[in-house]
Amino acid sequence: MPDPGGGFGCRPDCCLFKYRSACGRSTRLIRNATVNAKKCLNFANLLLAISLSSHVVAHEAHHDHVTPVTSMATAQAGVPAPVAARFDLKVNQTQTDWYLWREADSIETANAAVGQNDIWHRVRGNEYNYRRVFHNDQRVVDYTAGEIKTRHAEPDWSKLASVISPQLLQELKRGASKTLFGEKAVRYTGKVGGQSVDLWWLEKSQLPASLQMTRTGQRMTLALKELHSKAPAAWPRATEERIADYGLIDAADFGDMETDPFVARILRQDGHSHSH
Secondary structure, eight states: OOOTTSSOOEETTEEOOSSOOTTSOOSSOOTTOOOOGGGOOOOGGGHHHHTOOSOOOOOOOSOOEEOOOTTSOOOOTTSOOOEEEEEEEEETTEEEEEEEEEOSSEEEEEETTTTEEEEEEEEETTEEEEEEEETTTTEEEEEOHHHHHHTTOOOOHHHHHHSSOGGGGGGSEEEEEEEETTEEEEEEEEEETTEEEEEEEETTTTEEEEEEEEETTEEEEEEEEEEESSOOTTSOOOOTTTTTTSEEEEGGGGGGOTTSHHHHHHHHHHTSOOOO
16 A cells, blocks of 8 residues: 555555554654554555654644535445545645546545556456656656555455555444434544544545644644545546646566666655666
């Protein structure tokens, strides 16, 4: 699973945070660390922001914009319905918009602060393709299903689809409920891995309406701002038209491109050098 800088910072069996994680593990990107997946707070590509230090002023918007989701097609049992969501992410003094497009076999995220989109496609069964789009560099890195298996980087689809692992709810105390974004939201609170967690969870959409994580001297908040069955056209999706002129790199070729400044930077972000 990618970190927000786009690296394979979190696999289904581990979360690897630059900031000490909710899994209770270290702050460095260590490839083979194994942790209890039930206690992993999987933030998709939010981890870069979480790695920042100092304080963040918590903020909950009172003017949410929402397209009613009651008309969304009913998903298969246990599988969230297609949705497009925009979140406000705050860590310390840093704030950014963070986007999610969730479809049956495709999940795309965009981090406005770093100018990057991450796209997972489920090909079949437990086979996935992964694409990282770096808009500032006008580069695209593709990972084939074979490369994903070689890196042991197969994602947990439920975590990708819901921003955090739905299993986290089992570790928290269920509390009050209210209506947010036209559907039932339930509050969950507790501590996981030494971090205090305060979560409002949208039961139908299977997404956080708001999430606050605090540890001594550190705070991160994630607040849902918009929820749609179909995303507005202006949202920064990495369409084929938008990236048509970007340079394309096959991740399997990284080993032969270590002198390329862009590839060298990506390898450093991933926390390792490519091995054949």
